[in-house]
Amino acid sequence: MPVPFTLVTAALAVVQVQLPAQHVEQMPAETYARAEQMMPTRGAELVLQDRIVPQWIAGSDRFWYRVTTARGSAFVYVDPARRVRRPAFDHARLAAALSKVADTVVVADSLPFRTLGWQEEGKVTRVTVSVRRKSWRCELGTYQCIAAESPAAANPNETPSPDGKWALFLEHHNLWLRNTATGERRALTTDGVRRHEYAGSVEYSTEWVTNARNGYPAPPVALWSADSRRVLVQKVDQRMVPETHLVQTIRDTGVRPRLWSFAFPFPGDSLARATWWVFDITTGRAVAGDAPPMELGIVPLLASGEAWWGDSAGTTAYYVERGRGARAWWLKALDAATGRTRTVAEERGAMLVEPAPAVGAPPLVRVTPDGSEVIWFSERDGWAHLYLVDAATGQVKHQITKGEWVVRDIVKLDARARTLWFTASGREPGRDPYLLHLYSIRFDGTGLTLLTPEDAQHQVTLGAGGGWVVDRMSRPDLAPVTVARSLDGKTVVPLERADLTRLLAAGFRWPERFVTKAADGMTDIYGIMFKPSNFDSTRRYPIIEEIYPGPQRINVQKTFVAGSEDQSHAELGVISIRIDGRGTPLRSRAFHAYAYGHLENNGGLEDHVAALRQLAATRPWMDLERVGIFGSSGGGFGSVRAMLTYPDFYKVGVSASGNHDIRGYLALWGETYQGYPVGEDYLAPANWTLAGKLKGKLLLAYGELDDNVAPAHTLQLIDALTRANRDYDLLIATNGSHYMAANTYFRRRRWDYFVEHLLGMTPPDHYLLTTPAEYEHSGTPPDVPRRRP
Structure with missing residues (x-):
């Protein structure tokens, strides 16, 4: 049952005047069906041989995984050191054995389990699987299966x-x-x-x-x-x-x-x-x-x-402590036997110093096993890099990585070899500076080696044995390929190449990556564009920008995605755009700090306008007279801010769960990016201060139980809009939480709003979206609908 909503319209008609009926074309329901087909969960279902999750065997670099195929699914065994990739077992024999003992029909190409237990004793391998809620242990040499004790369910x-x-x-x-x-x-x-x-x-x-x-x-x-x-x-x-x-x-x-x-x-x-x-x-x-x-x-x-614990015996624990206002952080060591705590090293700055290049990432700090040295993250030279620190004095011995590029994660540290493996972006010339690559380097800063040379986003998973990684490489415009790589970079074992046959048959259109100049005319900014599957270059298309201005994360995807909100919007008959302007992370420190203390310009709104104008200058099918914008959470703030700051440019906006006044939002977020102590400057980013500048059509939405951004943000904004005599529309999700974008009813009403006010058409009558939305912002499931008695 969908979460209930209430629609409120702020413009009250006192007198109704009968006007001659005007014909407005109605959008066919088939268009919405095509847009629904390109939603994230639906698009992913059409891709085969992708998204494998390696299951490491006995602490080694050997692994098995399950993969979807044209016939159903299959389990694969890999021993990369021997360059072996083969079926994990004889699927037909295992299906026959399970059919016999479980008294049911088990199909080889569609085994009724997604995971299994893998046990090795000498040369004998057994797998434990669940069929019809019973566990069975099967020897892979003889394919004899016996009942096994089902593991106790974890509490x-x-x-x-x-x-x-x-x-x-x-x-x-x-x-x-x-x-x-x-x-x-x-x-x-x-x-x-x-x-x-x-x-x-x-x-x-x-x-x-x-x-x-x-x-x-x-x-x-x-x-x-x-x-x-x-x-x-x-x-x-x-x-x-x-x-x-x-x-x-x-x-x-x-x-x-x-x-x-x-x-x-x-x-x-x-x-x-x-x-x-x-x-x-x-x-x-x-x-x-x-x-x-x-x-x-x-x-x-x-x-x-x-x-984290510094050793297996738990004698020393290390932790990162952050200072108020994000202008300092410390690595501290806690003696488990005495409780004594000491500061190992610290980082300070005039503004915004963090232990990782983006909020939410674990600190890029590693203590060597003997406790004598620390791999340390810092942006002190203007870029995100690693340093070697003496753990006894807290002093920097030397810089390990350097250059106009960004270290993103530490994958492995080998203190004996004095080598570390890490991911970084922006180092390879002529490429998107956000694309991740894997590198190795010695502690002394020599021997920097690129281990993933392909021009793609490399998502690497380190093997349990520490000698190999599984690497999924892709781009928004490049189909995924997954391989196993040795950490010396010398051996590559092919695993899977994504099959997009069904996705392409459904009308998938490759997105277009682009780079334009920021409003300063000098800085490169990057974005992505989605066109409808039936794109016609002789037509003029309105534009919908989906915004999330950060400053704690970027908004433009860098990996291949089979379905997206952007492509769904595009299928309505628009050009869908995402842009990362100045003030967002993963570039230089100066780029990220652009909006520090000035969150009214969060994400560089002027860069977004400049980018759209540059794009339209060479693409006559982009209609700058019909520009809409949508965002949720920080994007909810951004979409309203855009409507109020550029009221003659953005004509239609939809804002969900927006943090419209940071004075009433989470202390950590505001103090990190607007500054601390709190001062009068906190008023400048409040959207309600610009309420009188609204000209276009604006739909505001929130969940009444939003425990991230409280409903008060939107209610205080509409109070200002009402006082300014401006028209707006309001959608309330009773029992709804912060994640409005995950609700199918809100998605349909958002489509309706853009179709009516941006395309000038009548939406299909009460179109029912049946596809569940992807929960984009966290691992928590969407709201559980509550049935009213």
Whole structure:
């Protein structure tokens, strides 16, 4: 059942005047069906032999994977060192054996399982699979299958130890331990209370209400040592954090609305604070870290890769601590036996210093196994690079990588060989500067080697044995090819080449990558363009720009995608565009800092306008008199900002879940990109201050239970629009969360809005979208619809 919506129109007609009926062409339902066919989930279904997930065998670089084929699916075994790629087993024999023991028909080309257990004992290999909810163990030499004990279902509210003997869980704000063999339980802590609890998350995680009302699991946020002896957790105190509130109007039972109140700091507010604790499972000893409480962002350090054990025995833990306003960060070491904490190294700057080139990426920091040196990330020379730091003094020994390009991730470190492998972008001349490549380099900065020479985006996965990677290479205009590569760059084993036959038959049209100049006339900016499958160069097409101005991530895709919001828009009869202007990451520090302290120009809006004008100058089929814009979240802000800043350029806008006034948004985001302390400059980016400049058609939308960007953002904006006597339309998702773009009803109404106001046509009558939307912004499932009694 779709999430209910309410449509409100702000222009009130006092007198109706009968006018002669005018004929407006209605868009055929077939056009919407074609647009639906190009939605992300539908397009992906039409691609074969792509998106493999390697399953490593016994800690080695050998692996198996499952792949979709024209006949169904297949399992493949790979031993890259021997250049072996073959079927993982005889699919027909295994299907016959399973049919016999499971008393059902099992088809070789469509085996009824997506995963399996792989066990090797000498020369004997067995696989364990599930058929009709029963487990079967089959020997691959004889293809004899016997019933196997089904593994116990994992408790999603527990955090198991690496050896499987223990499990942590939360009860009444305290941390508990369970012996998985005996079921014995014991409390590790007893003094936890609401909003001052052990191993929990902050309520301003941007999904707290969504998770709570849908009953999603809440396992302890804890880090086990590899030997399963010690556990590292934080005790989180958010009692001083101000609350914000949401009202749920539609409930499972009854008609009385429910109030949801949760801690949510705005810029300048008090943040949650956390202290470190180490628990020794064998002795029961608890050790408190001696460092002062640290202020927390939105994701616990133990869940975001910002804390880790330095060795398997859990003697030292390392963590990254960020300063308020993102002008400093520190690497700290915690002695698990004493709780003593020391600062290993630090990074400071006048503005925006981060431990990775983009928000959400784990810190690019690696401590050598002996603890003597640190691979360190910094943009101190204007570009994102790696440095070698002395762990005893915190001083930089020397710079490892250098040049006008960006290090993106550390894939592997080999301290004995004093070599590291990393991904980077922007180094290869004549290529899109965002494309990822894999490199190796020695600690002393010599021997820089490109290991993935193809002009493509390289998505690499390191093998469990550490000697190989699986590399999926593609571009928006290049079909994916997946290979295994040795880390010396000498051997490449082909795995899969994507089959696009069905996708092309459905009308897929390759997008066009482009580069234009920014508004300064000098800086290159990059984008992507989508045309309808029935494109006719003699026609004039309106334009829809899908915007996300950052500044924490880019918006233009760099890999091949079979279906997208952009192509769906294009199928309506428009040119769909994405652009990354100045102020977005993954270029130089100066490029990223362009809008720092001036989020009213977030993402370089003038660059977007300049780019569209340059594109239209050489493409007469682009109609600059009919330009629309859509965005969600930060893009919801951006779409409204564009409509208000360039009211004669952008004629139709759709804005979902927009953070229209950063003074009422998450402290971490505003303080990182607008600056800290909070000052009068925070008013400039507020969209409501420009409400009187609205000229075009604007549809605003929000979910009433948006725990990321509260409905107050949109409501305060429409209050200003109403006071300015401007017309707007409003769509409310009762029970809806932040991810409006994932709702099929909203998508259909968005299409309707552009069709009516940008193309000048009547939309199909009540077209029903049946394809679920891809959940683009996080791994959390879309809202669970609630049925009203």
